[in-house]
Amino acid sequence: MEGYISIRNLRKQFGNFTALHDVELEIAEGEVVCVIGPSGSGKSTLIRCINLLEPFQPESTITVGGTKVEAGRNLEKVRADVGMVFQSFNLFPHLTVLRNVMLAPMRVRGLSVPDAEKRARDLLTRVGIGEQADKYPGKLSGGQQQRVAIARALAMDPKVMLFDEPTSALDPEMVGEVLDVMKSLAGTGVTMVVVTHEMGFARQVADRVIFMDGGRVVEIGTPTQIFDTPQEQRTRDFLGAVLNH
């Protein structure tokens, strides 16, 4: 079955090192998929290929909503429909929080200033930082910055949201506020692919969990299958190491 995101034969080389080995993956529209696995297993590389932040081997194909992901005229269109949230937030430090959220809708979608501002204020309120709109990102806590980053991505009204370890750079007490925003987003129809170390979140929110190791998809299943009855030894070892703390 062809998914909304369709990844065929995905291979990624960094010089002689193969970061991804022939990954096959179909993700349905509206599905929430969490990608787990040890550091260096290729999880981040995988989702960075979906919007071509990482170029991949020419024999591989990725399509999003039927559009091929490749350099050229379609790329900006694909990227406009695919939001991304980074581990290190990557907010624009020279713009206020409000302007961070307004920029892409104005420049890419052609929204007027009042329309973009209204949408930005609505989204900032939705992620719980409406009152910080006129501050600069540097004045906000990590958790607040990441929520701004989520609002900034949502402002493009994306079909897909990619989360690249969104809580890994946060102080522990701020992880919850970001996960809460992400939970409220799941089930709104937006397709979510989340690279995460938060096993509780994956178990509670994901429709499917993907375990990766060594640049390969080792196992895919529902949270119950992966966390309670993992089939592969490597999955059991990883979960054993992560969960028994």
Added chain:
Amino acid sequence: MDIFDTFFNVPVLIRTFPLLMSGLWITLQIGVASIIAGLALGLLLALVRLYAAPWLQVIAKIYINFMRSIPLLVLLIIIYYALPFVGIRLSPFMSAVSALSLVSAAYTAEIFRAGIEAIPKGQFEASAALGLGYRNTMVDVILPQAIRIVIPPLTNNCINVMKDTALASVVAMPDLLKQATQAQALAANPSPLIGAAIIYVAFLWPLVAAVSKLERSYAKADH
């Protein structure tokens, strides 16, 4: 008293003051025109050097290294005295502005390149992920941040351009230095030269002080 009569001869200074002011006006015109042209050409060169097709990048790099290697006076004399032999005749003013801005552009390009390269990769990735095109990424995200970084070195470069305008006097441009040397000849007294030196220092000193202040406050903000 002899020193004062020789170097700070007040009647001579008063008599030649209008001449020096007209020279200063020319110097400012050459300087400002060269700075603006150098900035525009330098930004363009930096973008070519970083993002254009590989062969264009090589050309930009060669241009930059060439212009940083050639003595400005040599370039100016070639433009003013040699180019007429191939039919290119530039006025003294245009010769001076051309030489100054061609060289200034090379230095400016390197300053802009360093500024753009200092912007974290995440800023480019966040822009790309939002679907922003190259132009918007540069204009809305990268350059506003890079400009903050490059203001101190750019100001330094402007000071150098302003100082180098004095070379225009060798192509018969009636700039501040030229007027001062002529006034010296007329008055048979070097006071106008001292006056010119004081004028150069007086209007560049605040810029030099501003650069130091900017560098200090940026260093503080980064730590």
